[in-house]
Amino acid sequence: MKYIINKDEMTPKERMKAFGEGKAIDRIPCSPFLGESVAPTFGHTIYDYNHSIDTLVDVAVKSFETFRPDSIGFGPGLQGIPEAMGSEVMFPLNNTPYINRPAINDYSEIGKLSPIDPYKDGRIHYFLEALKITKDKLDNEVGVGTSVGGPFTVASFLRGTDKFLRDLTKNKEMAHQLLEISTQSVLNYIDAACDIGLTPGIAEPNASCTMISSKNFEEFAKPYLKRCMDRIIERTGGGSTLHICGKTKKVWGHMVDIGISNLSLDNVDDIGELKEAYGHKVCVIGNVDPVETMLRGSIEDVYKEARECIVKAHDSQKGFVLSTGCDVPIGTDPKNIIALMDAARIFGSSKVNINEL
The missing domain is CATH 3.20.20.210 (TIM Barrel)
Incomplete structure (x- = not known):
């Protein structure tokens, strides 16, 4: 299947600033757990x-x-x-x-x-x-x-x-x-x-x-x-x-x-259920399967699960950030990480009617 990867119109910093202020943004934010x-x-x-x-x-x-994730960071680990x-x-x-x-x-x-x-x-x-x-x-x-x-x-x-x-x-x-x-x-x-x-x-x-x-x-x-x-x-x-x-x-x-302010959800739970229960109180983050999808899956698999997450959580009251359910595993093909970012541009663009996906 061919997909339209809509070009970013904002820098990550501009996007997240507007996102935090409840203003219009060019696409759903996406920040996989790298490191x-x-x-x-x-x-x-x-x-x-x-x-x-x-x-x-x-x-x-x-x-x-x-x-080009919408945030970057690291720490001393667990x-x-x-x-x-x-x-x-x-x-x-x-x-x-x-x-x-x-x-x-x-x-x-x-x-x-x-x-x-x-x-x-x-x-x-x-x-x-x-x-x-x-x-x-x-x-x-x-x-x-x-x-x-x-x-x-x-x-x-x-x-x-x-x-x-x-x-x-x-x-x-x-x-x-x-x-x-x-x-x-x-x-x-x-x-x-x-x-x-x-x-x-x-x-x-x-x-x-x-x-x-x-x-x-x-x-x-x-x-x-x-x-x-x-x-x-x-x-x-x-x-x-x-x-x-x-x-x-x-x-x-x-x-x-x-x-x-933000609840990051592992892939074993349903992000749609989290949105319904607490999306009016916190921004929900997640939750593409890091192992079966990101590590072992194809680009098409990444697109498919990212789309499901976007459909379930895009309208969360306090916001939604597309991400992985945990750290991206060692050995993940960089093409799959790029695919996750592109999924936000394909399915989460302001040019797309998400309700029709």
Whole structure:
């Protein structure tokens, strides 16, 4: 099938500014979750991406030049803060970093943990410096942002996820103590990011309903996430994005209550249902399948699923941003990322009657 790829009439920065103000835009915004996974596309290893300021900047700039997303950004990943607090992280040459050994084996060791200094501890300062440089290079054309793992995920990676999940039932008091420390570390990163003019988003995958009950989310994740979002609102004047992997439908209300402006949805849930339930309160983001469609699918598959997302969510009251349901996987064909961007131009253009798609 032949498609009409309508030419962009606005820069990403112009588009998102108008979008935020509720003004007319040339097409639906599109911002796939890029980052370390596309480093090999531009001749870098994922190991270098996590250890080199120059590589971080180069991947971000080339990602924008190649794909033209409506936002660009990166952060220290889910492992960045836990590593800075003492967890051991392994860095395969071209695969996702992972926690090899948590910082504490027992709560008798909790006294050795202290909140991070984002300018001194671990690799956090690499990311902050690279973000400043990237912002200077791209700020005229596109908004630059950052993301950070949330308190629950940080605590999981400090203690060991299996142990920490058991603590929610068997050792609640110490779980809360660990969450207090991890929350302060996240707040310290938020402040450092805000100091350079960025609005941080939060990823909290270990608080998914795939991992914990909605009751445990309300007790162990929500209050700490709210403190982080309150700090972002205090520093920037508004809420930001929260992404939680896996199934989250049971906690959508709690997520919205935290004070977020944007709810990023994994592909396992229905973005149309989210729009109907909470589209009047938050901008909805998502949710093309990153594995089956982006990694394993064809360009036609990308077009098909992106079109379905647009049809379901384009008229969301607080707005809709086409994106992937999670990070674009390592090994994804760049043509599929370009296809996702083009889908916003084909099906989400102001020249198209979306209701007739």
